[in-house]
Amino acid sequence: MELKDKVVAEIKKIYDPEIPVNIFELGLIYDISIKDKNVSVKMTLTTPNCPVAESLPKEVKDSIMQINGVEKVDLDLVWDPPWDKSMMSEAAKLELNL
Numbered sequence: 001m002e003l004k005d006k007v008v009a010e011i012k013k014i015y016d017p018e019i020p021v022n023i024f025e026l027g028l029i030y031d032i033s034i035k036d037k038n039v040s041v042k043m044t045l046t047t048p049n050c051p052v053a054e055s056l057p058k059e060v061k062d063s064i065m066q067i068n069g070v071e072k073v074d075l076d077l078v079w080d081p082p083w084d085k086s087m088m089s090e091a092a093k094l095e096l097n098l
Contacts, residue, residue, distance in 0.1 A: 003034050003069055010063045021095050027087025037071040039064055044083045
C-alpha cells in the first residue's frame with residue numbers, strides 16, 4: 001500500500017461529529033500531497049463556525065502522524081472554495097439520503 005493510500009485510509013476513520021459520514025467522503029479534504037516522508041493536506045470544514053474547528057484539523061494531523069513512514073504533516077485549513085453538498089462522494093450522499 002502506498003503512503004498516500006495509507007493517509008486516505010487513516011482520514012476515512014475520522015467522522016464529522018454532526019454528520020455520520022467520514023470527512024474524506026464528505027469532501028472536506030481538498031488535497032493530499034506527499035514529498036518524501038512529508039504529507040501536506042488542504043482541508044476545509046462544513047462552515048467556518050463549525051464546533052470542531054479547533055479539534056478536527058488537529059485530529060487529522062495527529063492521525064496521519066501515526067502512520068509508519070510519515071515524518072511531518074503540514075495541514076492547511078482553507079475556506080476557498082467554500083464547502084457545499086456537491087463536494088460529497090456518491091457514497092456519502094447515499095448514506096445521508098441526498
